[in-house]
Amino acid sequence: CLLNVSAACDTLVYEMMFDECSLSPATLKGVKAAGYERMTAVQEATLPIILKGKDVLAKARTGTGKTVAFLLPAIEVVSKLPPHDHDKKRPPISVIVVCPTRELADQAAAEANKLLKFHPSIGVQLVIGGTRMALEQKRMHTNPCQILVATPGRLKDHMENTPGFATRLMGVKFLILDEADRLLDMGFRTDIERIVAALPKQRQTLLFSATVPDEVRQVCHVAMKRDLEFVNTVQEGSEETHSQVKQMHLVAPLDKQFSILYGLLTDHISENVDYKVIVFCTTAKVTSLVAELLSELKLNVREIHSRKPQSYRTRISKEFKESKGLILVSSDVSARGVDYPNVTLVLQLGVPSDREQYIHRLGRTGRKGNEGSGVLLLAPWEEYFLRSIKDLPITEATLPLIDLDTKRKDLAGSDRFPVVFFPS
Template sequence: MLCHTLDLARLNYSVDNPRDLCASLDNWPRLSLAQALDSALILSGTNVMRLIFHLRAHITDERLIFAAERCPMLKRLVLPAWNHTSANGFCAAIQKLEELSIQAFEARSSNLFLVNNWHSVRRISQLVLKREHAFIDTLGLGCLETPAKVRQSFLVVPHELHFQVVHYFLKEHIRRTPDYKVIVFCTTGMVTSLMYMLLREMKMNVREMHSRKPQLYRARVSDEFKESKRSILVTSDVSARGMNYPDVTLVIQAGIPADREQYIHRLGRTGREGKDGEGILLLAPWEEYFLNELEDLPLDKLPLPNVDRETKLKVEDSMSKIDSSVKEAAYHAWLGYYNSIREIGRDKTTLVELANRFSESIGLQRPPHLFRKTALKMGLKDIPGIRIRA
């Protein structure tokens, strides 16, 4: 079967007819999309001249390179948003195409659309675009601003107290705001799950959202939160952009955001349509350097809240009821996240000490083991305090 155009932005692949047009692939699980890509490329032989991915598809390095190898006649390639692939896979695929079809590919016309920092994709731009390419800024450097009517504040407090402090701020906000609607951003999906379970144990009206949840679940929770009042959404950065939740009264960011831009996008979930809002950034002392990125923003420093002994005991008791597997997954995710942040992850010994204090604060008797391969990949194999699975 010959197929010159393989449009995976619209294709709902079936064995009988790989060109059946149906619904978009937004809600497909990644495995199904991978199977569709592999099967369609095999069935089409080497005849594909136009290969189009959905903007939001997630493609692994291996399948991107496989696609390049199967398409030596390719003249048009539309890839997903660059942050849904890896830089290594993206570049390897482009290089493979250049090796296989130099004349056709050298005559290509390339457009690279970015929503992120230009410098973060410079390597890709140098490979994909011609040397004399034009850079068009449609936003302008000063356009990414925080909402004018949002009160911004920050608090620096030991990391092991973050769960208690988040609970304190939520209780205070609920007391002051009858129709409260709060979003709590956490650093990773598994830390999000841990925060959600803790607040649920403490009888709060809370919902959970992160990338490890199925798309249908996320869509349902998103719709529920849009329509709700007096509710709390605990989420990872999947809710930082492109989500319009009306009437959000408070955004709490627990832990350092990936960058200044992410801080602003998270904060932008409140204060929409000219309404008032409030944002609180919660940092550990070793995350305080991040405030330098926000020095031009109107942040006020909050005093350390007085969390009473009864609340502390209640948080500890609720944490003790959460399954240890959830805590272990949160530890692994926490370690991976902060290891990836250059300012924190470059000192591996200190990083492990901080991770093990986090482990203790969530009620684990000992830090969980890492697989040897994981420890090697993270540069942690011989660091004191890291436990390697036998």
Template sequence: MSTSIPRGGRGAGRAARRNHSRPYHASTTRNSPAAAVAVKPTFAAASIPPADDRQRHFSERTFADAPISQASKSGIKHQYLSDVQAATLELGLAGKDLLVQAKTGTGKTMAFLLPTVERLAKQQQHLQKGQISALILSPTRELAIQIEEEAKTLLAHHPFRVQHAIGGTNMKSEMNRFKNDRCDILIATPGRLLDHLENGDLQPRFANLKSLILDEADRLLDQGFLNDLKKIFAKLPSRSEVPRQAMLFSATMSTEVKQVVNKALNSNYEFVTTLTAEEANTHEHVHQSVLTVPISKSLAATLAILREDFETHGEASKVMVFFPTARSTGVAAEVFRKIKGLPPIFEIHSRKSQSVRSKASEEFKDAKSGILFSSDVAARGMDFPGVTLVVQAGIPSSAEQYIHRLGRTARAGASGRGVLILASFENFFLQQKDVAALPIHAHRSIHDLPTEEIDTALDIVDQTTKAQAYQAWLGYYAGFAKKMDVTPVQLVEMANTYAMEILRYKGDQTPPIKAKTVGMMGMKGVPGFNIAKPDNERPR
């Protein structure tokens, strides 16, 4: 009952210990972090608290001594600035364009909110009523909401107000809210913002834009927002006519990020990084392993890996499990909810409503133990503390996505572990240049995989859910057919095996699929599909 196409290879490497010294770097040399010079903050340093009292990534400086308004100080709950906040505060307050490289979960949200709010406070008498003064772009709805909540806390003693514009919510309601309520700072996902700019009346409200921030810029590009960003930039006022500050935050500095840098920032921007050498390479402090199993045993292998973590961490076990598609994530969550003895199961993917996703995010964030099943919607942005293990079941879309997901564990100096579960036909991923350089070791063999438990649970899953997962699997892996060295006919055969033998779809034929859908996948005329009859041909 297994499906496999032989492939092979795995990376190798070594782990390194963290060097706690943490110099801050900035450079006016574009695209040249190696030419960095030290930033020398001028505000007073406070006495260093005991190491046990401070998380990693916190500096020695306090907000009480920072050159910011009392209104902002009153809205800040922390005593000490994080490294990224200390490294960027003075540059941000000075109105410099910044390219900042920092890990998620190190205080970067406040790093861009604080100088933005402070600069608005100093220009308050020149701000025009009804105008949006600051725009923050986020790759996901969840991150946008998180930024908004942090902004509300900071603005508690300021007159400014913050709003959001995100997909998955009623656009007309957003438009009414913009008309009726003050909005000085707007936090938006690119797609929804572009809808407002092209189909609403929001564009004139950016006429005096003072600040533009791109958070998780690498993630914005991973999700295909480059064209949307270009369109958004084109609809914002010209910087030659309306000067503004721009800040771009990213964990990685890819070629694509540099393309956005050239469009969003002035040529004399300053580069700031608070990453140590090992933080720039996540694999240096996260133990990684790969387990290759027949695809029919992928879910059983996932269950076995989860139980390994429970044995190691007990009630502190907190795991994130990533799947290639939203539909496969939904199937897995449904299956694992039917298995006894597991911690609480949480589920986040694009097929869930925004309210459901937000609720699940908060519950998993607060949970001491749990399992979060996710598609890539939660791979970056949200900060989930205490994650002990990241499992990636199925091939990631890229090496960057693999590393982004891996970054959900080993936060704030803690240890973490990552396990990649692949079918043999997915092993080409390990041979790709950027992946082969990573120290991904072979996971120990697992005997007696709990396949019966998985199969029993799968038999209860709704047929429609399985059919949707089959179609999503086919669409996703069609993009890897050349790298997998399979023909369209072979790919359809693999998808059909996935549906019938792995998902245990019940029926004499494979799940029906519309001819239009097959055509959109570029597979018109490929044999092996169960083409659904048009609605007007179905018996009534």
């Protein structure tokens, strides 16, 4: 597909006001009630083009306000549609937002509901894996559902198994693919192509992506009009990580890593009254073990990973979003896109799968211009990974001081954990 570069900006500008855009009064009231006044650079670069009805491929990093950038035009489209016949139990769905994970979908739906405060007749429904399809079917049948936020697999399930659902898709005016590169990384290309094929060709399509590899361009060719606009909000050669985030690494033997992790956490807590920390682990099993160990040592810890049911993950995610003085131990369920405000420290325990994963994990802190820090803790055989991020401003961290004797006694009092985590 032909790409037209419309803008290039990398920093959060906060110059243009939302009321300078052609948004309806009800939408503007919702924006103000949600606490937004000035646009971020991504919003300023994309909103005017989207509001003109153009298909847009936007290259934008996470944490730059892109969810609001694609939701506001979608809300405007729905608000200007003629009222549906209220005798019809199931009016057409007008907007579909496709997200790669349940957490991202839940976050997008919550943001949409905030912005719709003064559009009482417009409804948002959420369809995601890990929940009962029958319950989703009932909600879509009995409640307004002009905007549907979905994960690709569950959306395909409803297309194939929910009576009348395919017909309702004939009213779609707006398709949004969020985190498109990640959707493809997770193997959803076939699902996306089936979803696109089931929708009317006369629609507006938005695709937001942190990177634009060939596979994303191929999806553009299938899903979008030929005259789409490419809006690049990441300048060539610009920093891939937020400049206000201090990056550090440590290499240590595996049997010393937990004691170092504990020391890094306690040092950070002692220096930050309103600390908010995410510890990323490589697997769900390691995540669970680390969370239990830290809890035994009387730290305020929650865990979130794929082995936990969706209802639990949603509750913990909400609690962490709204809290201070909390540590979230997580698998990569929370690595990208999920907006946890005011995270002060990101600790990565073990080697990331690639450079992109390191960057996306680190991106949980330093969001919206705030300061933050990140520490990558590797075993000696994982040290090779540092070569892939050598161009980033990452330095060697100082080993924390730990009272090993006291901590060994704390864990020795538990029948569940060996004291080897605090070796002599």
